[in-house]
Amino acid sequence: MLIPTMIGLLIFRLGPLLGSLAISFTDWNMLTSATFVGLANYKEMFHNPSFIQTAKNTFIFSLIYVLGVMFLGLSLALLLNKKAKGIGFFRGAFYSPVVTSAVAVGIVWSWILSPRIGILNQLLLALGLNEVYWLGDPKLALPVVAVIQVWKMTGYYMILFLAGLQDIPDTIREAAIVDGANGRQRFFKVTLPLLSHMTFFVLNVAIIDSFKNFEIIYAMTKGGPQNATNTLVYDVYINGFIHFRLGYASAVSYFLLACVAIITIINFIVKKRWVKSQY
Amino acid sequence: MGKVPVLKDDTPMKRIRTVIYYAVLIVAGIITLFPFLWMLLNSFNSEGNIFSVPPKFIPDLLGTKQAFDNYLRIFKEFHWGRYTLNSFIVAGSSAIGQLFTCSLAGFVFATMRFRGKNLIFALLLGTMMVPIQSTIIPEFLIMMKLGWLDSYLPMIVPSALVGSFGSFLFKEYYENIPPEFIDASSIDGAGPFNIYSKVYLPMSSSQIATLLVISFMNNWNDLLRPILYISSDKWQTVTQALTQFQSQYSAKWNLILTGSVLSVLPILILYIFMQKYIIESSISSGVKG
Numbered sequence: 001m002l003i004p005t006m007i008g009l010l011i012f013r014l015g016p017l018l019g020s021l022a023i024s025f026t027d028w029n030m031l032t033s034a035t036f037v038g039l040a041n042y043k044e045m046f047h048n049p050s051f052i053q054t055a056k057n058t059f060i061f062s063l064i065y066v067l068g069v070m071f072l073g074l075s076l077a078l079l080l081n082k083k084a085k086g087i088g089f090f091r092g093a094f095y096s097p098v099v100t101s102a103v104a105v106g107i108v109w110s111w112i113l114s115p116r117i118g119i120l121n122q123l124l125l126a127l128g129l130n131e132v133y134w135l136g137d138p139k140l141a142l143p144v145v146a147v148i149q150v151w152k153m154t155g156y157y158m159i160l161f162l163a164g165l166q167d168i169p170d171t172i173r174e175a176a177i178v179d180g181a182n183g184r185q186r187f188f189k190v191t192l193p194l195l196s197h198m199t200f201f202v203l204n205v206a207i208i209d210s211f212k213n214f215e216i217i218y219a220m221t222k223g224g225p226q227n228a229t230n231t232l233v234y235d236v237y238i239n240g241f242i243h244f245r246l247g248y249a250s251a252v253s254y255f256l257l258a259c260v261a262i263i264t265i266i267n268f269i270v271k272k273r274w275v276k277s278q279y
Numbered sequence: 280m281g282k283v284p285v286l287k288d289d290t291p292m293k294r295i296r297t298v299i300y301y302a303v304l305i306v307a308g309i310i311t312l313f314p315f316l317w318m319l320l321n322s323f324n325s326e327g328n329i330f331s332v333p334p335k336f337i338p339d340l341l342g343t344k345q346a347f348d349n350y351l352r353i354f355k356e357f358h359w360g361r362y363t364l365n366s367f368i369v370a371g372s373s374a375i376g377q378l379f380t381c382s383l384a385g386f387v388f389a390t391m392r393f394r395g396k397n398l399i400f401a402l403l404l405g406t407m408m409v410p411i412q413s414t415i416i417p418e419f420l421i422m423m424k425l426g427w428l429d430s431y432l433p434m435i436v437p438s439a440l441v442g443s444f445g446s447f448l449f450k451e452y453y454e455n456i457p458p459e460f461i462d463a464s465s466i467d468g469a470g471p472f473n474i475y476s477k478v479y480l481p482m483s484s485s486q487i488a489t490l491l492v493i494s495f496m497n498n499w500n501d502l503l504r505p506i507l508y509i510s511s512d513k514w515q516t517v518t519q520a521l522t523q524f525q526s527q528y529s530a531k532w533n534l535i536l537t538g539s540v541l542s543v544l545p546i547l548i549l550y551i552f553m554q555k556y557i558i559e560s561s562i563s564s565g566v567k568g
Contacts, residue, residue, distance in 0.1 A: 004380040008441025013406040019417030101500035104539045108318045163562045236412040253413040
């Protein structure tokens with residue numbers, strides 16, 4: 001009964017995972033046969049200025065993404081953690097970009113941000129300001145794409161924080177009110193500390209999620225201009241399937257995997273400690 | 280819910296706070312929904328009107344006989360019907376496949392004992408974290424060897440055969456079913472597969488709905504597998520076709536936006552009706568997984 005899962009796990013997950021590792025030690029372009037080159041791909045990677053930029057881009061993207069979704073997600077969750085009319089509608093609306101494909105999101109925002117015809121630039125011109133090349137300026141493109149991804153995913157983090165807020169017992173909040181704590185004190189001294197476990201888990205989810213930006217970059221900038229929005233996941237695609245440098249692309253994919261693994265392991269260790277400390 | 284702050288219009292102060300509260304929500308709502316609305320409005324613009332400066336908020340085709348011109352063109356000239364059918368087949372088969380593999384796996388992990396069970400389950404959950412880019416190159420080579428390129432198979436099979444989130448979802452639920460249920464039906468001489476299909480599966484309708492919806496959405500929105508595996512027009516999914524459209528007809532924004540509307544519409548309809556399941560699953564996959 002476990003046969004489908006086992007086949008899937010072996011052929012499409014574990015097998016390729018080892019396969020990638022093996023390929024990363026080779027020089028291979030699919031046309032000729034693979035030659036073993038040891039760690040040469042990894043050496044090249046760390047000396048390649050374009051890879052260093054890619055790693056830097058990934059880091060900047062992640063930083064903007066993680067800070068953005070955590071701050072906005074928590075803010076929206078706090079706004080919605082009340083009983084007020086229309087809350088259900090707003091929660092549903094804020095979550096809707098999460099289910100929409102990143103491709104459609106990327107296309108619509110490219111349209112809104114485009115020079116001359118885009119509504120945002122027309123607005124700037126109408127206000128007497130200069131238009132901005134949101135996606136054409138190598139300095140701006142990466143933060144702009146990251147912000148669009150924040151726009152798309154904030155609703156997801158809002159739901160996670162809402163779940164955390166609803167786990168805080170009302171009795172604690174009531175006790176704080178009885179003790180005369182004002183709104184700000186209640187938030188910083190009661191809500192936030194009680195939310196700290198949740199915040200840590202959300203942070204981990206957000207960091208791992210921040211690496212998954214292939215679709216939005218494909219739809220908005222294709223890594224450009226001048227490599228400015230090339231990130232690790234996109235670099236694997238470009239090297240593997242545009243330049244057919246399978247060995248090098250696999251090495252990049254293992255670097256990516258190592259980043260994800262480190263975050264996951266930290267998460268795992270801290271989680272274990274907390275579970276112990278509760279008893 | 281004891282003293283969750285309830286907004287009442289008691290005093291002027293509170294009334295002002297209520298106004299500010301809703302103002303903030305409405306601004307956030309506009310920022311969230313405006314791109315969807317702008318996309319929808321512009322899909323009713325003609326090719327000339329879409330570039331007008333300043334932008335026209337009332338599309339010129341709306342209310343005329345040509346209102347659905349962009350929509351008709353995209354189906355007639357650009358095979359949008361075929362792409363939509365492909366997306367439904369790919370996303371639908373993946374979802375149904377996942378339902379079977381995941382519910383079976385969840386049942387096995389929850390009810391049976393065998394050596395290596397924990398290891399297999401750990402690997403299943405562990406590989407959930409692995410970015411697809413770390414396995415896609417060998418996966419591509421496998422698909423090439425199997426001769427599956429340019430068909431539905433490479434888009435369906437890998438996701439239909441194994442699902443970490445789904446297996447976890449069913450395992451969690453089945454573990455909490457009281458053992459009396461198994462015993463009663465075991466006495467009747469039912470084998471494990473019968474117990475699964477007659478007792479467990481019918482009890483998990485909410486998990487079934489969740490998994491079907493999530494899996495359908497993920498596969499509908501997927502881009503990497505289609506762009507790697509599909510090169511001929513007739514197998515393209517909606518999501519892939521949209522990116523092709525964008526690069527080939529970069530000046531025809533009215534058609535690109537019409538395609539975008541059509542690509543998100545099925546998912547948004549699904550979302551509106553299945554919101555409860557989708558939102559609950561985002562909590563369980565994020566927090567517990």
